[in-house]
Amino acid sequence: MSEVRLRFAPSPTGYLHVGGARTALFNWLLARKEGGKFILRIEDTDVARSTQESLEAILEGMTWLGLDWDEGPFYQSDNFPLYREYVEKMLAAGTAYKCYCSPEVLEKKRELAISEGRKPKYDGTCRNLIEEVPGAPFVVRFRAPLEGETAFDDLIKGRISFQNEELDDLIIQRTDGTPTYNFTVVIDDATMGITTVIRGDDHVNNTPRQILLYEALGYPVPKFAHVPMILGADKARLSKRHGATSVMAYRDMGFLPEAMVNYLVRLGWSYGDEEIFALEDLIQKFSIESVGRSAGVFNPDKLLWLNAHYIKTGDPQRLAELLVPFLQERGVDSSVGPDLVEVVRTLQERSRTMLEMADGAIFYYTSDLEYDEKSLAKFFTPEARDLCTELVARLKAMDDLSHDSIAALFDRLCAEKAVKMKAVAQPARYALTGGSASPGIYELIGVLGRDETIHRIQRALDTK
RNA sequence: GGUCCCAUCGUCUAGCGGUUAGGACACCGGCCUUUCACGUCGGUAACAGGGGUUCAAGUCCCCUUGGGAUCACCA
Numbered sequence: 001m002s003e004v005r006l007r008f009a010p011s012p013t014g015y016l017h018v019g020g021a022r023t024a025l026f027n028w029l030l031a032r033k034e035g036g037k038f039i040l041r042i043e044d045t046d047v048a049r050s051t052q053e054s055l056e057a058i059l060e061g062m063t064w065l066g067l068d069w070d071e072g073p074f075y076q077s078d079n080f081p082l083y084r085e086y087v088e089k090m091l092a093a094g095t096a097y098k099c100y101c102s103p104e105v106l107e108k109k110r111e112l113a114i115s116e117g118r119k120p121k122y123d124g125t126c127r128n129l130i131e132e133v134p135g136a137p138f139v140v141r142f143r144a145p146l147e148g149e150t151a152f153d154d155l156i157k158g159r160i161s162f163q164n165e166e167l168d169d170l171i172i173q174r175t176d177g178t179p180t181y182n183f184t185v186v187i188d189d190a191t192m193g194i195t196t197v198i199r200g201d202d203h204v205n206n207t208p209r210q211i212l213l214y215e216a217l218g219y220p221v222p223k224f225a226h227v228p229m230i231l232g233a234d235k236a237r238l239s240k241r242h243g244a245t246s247v248m249a250y251r252d253m254g255f256l257p258e259a260m261v262n263y264l265v266r267l268g269w270s271y272g273d274e275e276i277f278a279l280e281d282l283i284q285k286f287s288i289e290s291v292g293r294s295a296g297v298f299n300p301d302k303l304l305w306l307n308a309h310y311i312k313t314g315d316p317q318r319l320a321e322l323l324v325p326f327l328q329e330r331g332v333d334s335s336v337g338p339d340l341v342e343v344v345r346t347l348q349e350r351s352r353t354m355l356e357m358a359d360g361a362i363f364y365y366t367s368d369l370e371y372d373e374k375s376l377a378k379f380f381t382p383e384a385r386d387l388c389t390e391l392v393a394r395l396k397a398m399d400d401l402s403h404d405s406i407a408a409l410f411d412r413l414c415a416e417k418a419v420k421m422k423a424v425a426q427p428a429r430y431a432l433t434g435g436s437a438s439p440g441i442y443e444l445i446g447v448l449g450r451d452e453t454i455h456r457i458q459r460a461l462d463t464k
Numbered sequence: 465g466g467u468c469c470c471a472u473c474g475u476c477u478a479g480c481g482g483u484u485a486g487g488a489c490a491c492c493g494g495c496c497u498u499u500c501a502c503g504u505c506g507g508u509a510a511c512a513g514g515g516g517u518u519c520a521a522g523u524c525c526c527c528u529u530g531g532g533a534u535c536a537c538c539a
Contacts, residue, residue, distance in 0.1 A: 011539050046538060103537065110536095119466060120535070139537055157469070166467055166535095174537040181539045205468060205534045228470080228532090235531070263476095266488090270477050273487040292477075294470050295532065302476065302489045312502075350501040360500095410498085425498035437500035 004036030004195045008062075008069075009185070011043040012054035015246040016061030018298065019200060019230045019238060022264045026227060027198045028067045029265070029286040039192060040072035045184055047077065061247045065257050066279055074192070076184050083179040086187050086217070087140050087172060095216040096172060098138040099126040121168035140173035142183075142213060150208040155196070155225035155288050162208040170209055186210050190219040198288065201226035225288050228268055228295040238298050250303075254326060254353030256314070259307035267296045276309065308352040316344045319354070326358035327365075337365045342447045346439035360438075367452065369434035371463045379436075384427035385461060387417060391428060392457050401450055406442040431460035 008024040010016070016024075031038035040062075044050035059073070090096035099122075110120040127143065144167050151161030172183035179187075189197060204226050214221045232242030244250060250260055262277050269291045271277070277285065311319065320340040327334050334340045343364050344357070351357035363369065380388070394409055414421055425441045432444050432453065445453045 009539095013539075043539060049538075106537090114465080117465075154469095160468070162468075168535095171537055176537080178537085180537070185539090200533095201469070202533055203539095206539095208468095226469085231532085233475085237532080267476065270487095273478070275476095275488055296477090297475055299475050299489065305489055308502095349503090421498045423498090429499060433499095435499090439500085441498055 004031065004034040005039060005193050006031045006036060006196055006198060007039040007041050007189070007192065007194050008067075009041040009043050009188075009199075010058050011046065011049075012051060012058060013046070013049045014054055015057040015248060017238075017245040018247060018264065019245075020058075021061060021065060021247045021260070022230065022267065023198060023200055023227055024062060024067055025065065025261060025264055026225075026269075026286075026288065026291070028069075029282055030196065030198065030288055031070075032283045033286055036195070037070045038068075039074070039194070040069040041074045041188060041192070042072075042076065043181070043184070044075055044077045045178060045181065050077075057246075057248065064251055065247065065261055071192075074188075076188065079184070079188065080178070082191070083173075083184055083187055084177070086183075087179070090142070090172070090216065091140065093216075095143050096140050097127060097129070097143055098132060099141045099169075099171070100129075100133050100136050100138050101125055102137075119166075121166075124169065127169060137175045139171045139175055141169040142172050142209075142216065144169050144209070144212055150211050152207060152211060152221070152224055154204070155198075155223055156228075156291050157201070157204070157226055157293050160204060160207070164208075164212075167209055167212070172213075182206055182209050183213065186213040186217070186219075189222060190214060190217060194222050196223045196225060196288075198225040198227060201228050225291070227291060228293060230267065231295050231297045233297060233299075235297065242298065243300065254355030254357070255303070255307050256310045256322075256354070259303065259310045262306050262310075263303040266302075267298065268292045276306075304352050311351055311354070311357065312349050314348070316341045316348065319348070319357075320344045322354055323357055323361070326354050327361060330358055330362060332358075332362055332365045334361075334365060337367070338447045338449070338452075346443045346447055350439065363433045363435070363438070364447065366434070367455065368459070369456065371431075371434065371460050375430060375436075376460070376463060379427040379430040380460065381427075383419075384423065387413070387419065387424045388427055388431065388457050388461055390417070391424060392454050392461070395445075395450055395454055395457075398450065401446050403442050403446060406445050410442070427460075428457060431457045 006027040008027050010020055028038050030036075042055060062069070087096065091098070106122070109123060113120045122141070126141070145164045148164045149161055150164055150167070151159060153159050170182055171180055173179050207224055207226075211221050230238045232238045238245055244253065247260060251257070258278065261279060261282075265277060265282055265286070266275065269286070271285050271290070320343075323340065323344060324334060334343075343361050347357045347360050351360055391413060394413065398405070398409065410421065410424065413424060426436070429438055429441055429444070430436060432438070432441075432448065438444060448456070
């Protein structure tokens with residue numbers, strides 16, 4: 001069995017956040033690169049905190065990013081009989097034992113140990129009980145080795161080792177009979193044949209316990225790769241107070257999935273001096289070994305820059321489709337008025353997000369713009385009025401609205417009136433858009449069409 | 465506090481014993497220009513500190529300092 005098998009195993013207790021998305025991405029990339037399998041497993045053993053909404057949000061996030069899975073989603077909640085079976089096996093083999101210590105007693109001992117400056121680890125009270133206590137509530141603990149060393153070669157961080165005496169006999173089954181995390185991951189990763197575990201580095205401390213479990217169970221130990229955390233600008237772990245952490249929130253703010261993927265992969269990974277990577281590129285170029293070992297700060301500015309890049313170079317047709325919902329939110333109906341694809345073309349290089357693009361597109365679909373007195377006075381000087389009147393007259397006599405002929409019209413007008421381009425372009429822009437910043441004047445006229453252009457300029461001229 | 469991890473411009477990073485320490489975002493200028501942008505050219509800016517090893521250290525080793533993670537019948 002040489003096929004690599006990777007997995008992403010979120011617990012459905014919240015949306016898909018950028019950190020989770022990145023580890024999912026790394027897993028997906030390695031699976032695709034190696035021609036292996038990418039498996040999705042839902043860690044919902046904490047029934048109380050798991051929700052259907054979270055599950056759907058996670059799947060939606062992954063789908064949006066383009067991270068498709070080959071197997072699953074599998075649910076740990078479906079595996080309770082399996083876990084139970086393994087607990088029984090370990091009990092029978094003596095690699096696990098029943099512990100009757102109550103949580104209260106344990107807590108007291110823990111406090112005492114801390115106050116005396118000792119390690120708060122399980123003292124092994126029940127480790128060598130000869131007889132069972134019938135009817136008494138119990139948890140099942142793993143009988144971990146007392147001495148020796150457990151080490152592994154992390155694909156990202158290198159060799160990491162722990163003294164076994166630092167580890168204690170972790171609980172694998174609770175009083176209520178449900179299994180615990182460190183146990184279920186091992187059972188699942190082992191039975192699913194996971195060959196490489198890529199996860200957040202908040203799990204490194206769990207790794208030696210899990211390795212011991214693999215060994216006790218007689219399963220091969222997978223490779224591990226612990227990816228560093230994502231931090232906020234203040235170097236603290238990224239959280240809501242740093243702004244949006246949900247990947248879907250970024251979609252709603254007008255980000256493109258390819259920008260998100262590109263940003264996420266470059267946070268902690270690099271390929272020479274390259275910055276722009278399509279998903280297809282990444283499959284070829286990605287390698288887990290070149291992921292950095294230190295935590296990285298999430299930089300919204302760079303994400304924005306990448307998003308602008310993908311908007312600029314994106315297919316106008318696709319962008320137009322993505323733009324529609326943003327327009328609708330603003331009460332704009334793009335089915336009447338200028339062709340949305342043409343509108344998009346004029347906005348691509350001046351929008352960093354789809355949201356900005358939507359804002360920039362509103363005027364195209366507002367035939368009767370508001371012209372306020374102040375701006376009118378500023379742009380529509382007597383000279384400007386003359387020029388605009390002349391512009392309207394010439395436009396009326398024109399059929400060809402190509403960029404070149406509009407440019408020629410303006411050139412002639414400026415030459416004959418001996419004025420600068422600015423003298424006519426600015427008032428016309430104001431009349432056409434209701435503002436002073438917009439796409440080029442020729443593009444504007446081309447997209448709006450002759451009649452609408454004349455309508456708007458005339459209307460501005462008539463307003464007073 | 466114990467254990468574990470981390471450390472190059474403000475940020476993401478390249479560097480894998482010999483470099484004017486490179487690129488990108490952001491920032492600051494110039495150019496382009498009908499506005500806003502795009503683009504383009506240029507600039508400011510970093511090896512946390514201290515010891516070693518070596519002819520030579522950002523690169524290897526140790527210590528210090530500073531960050532972070534984790535120490536549950538949560539995952």
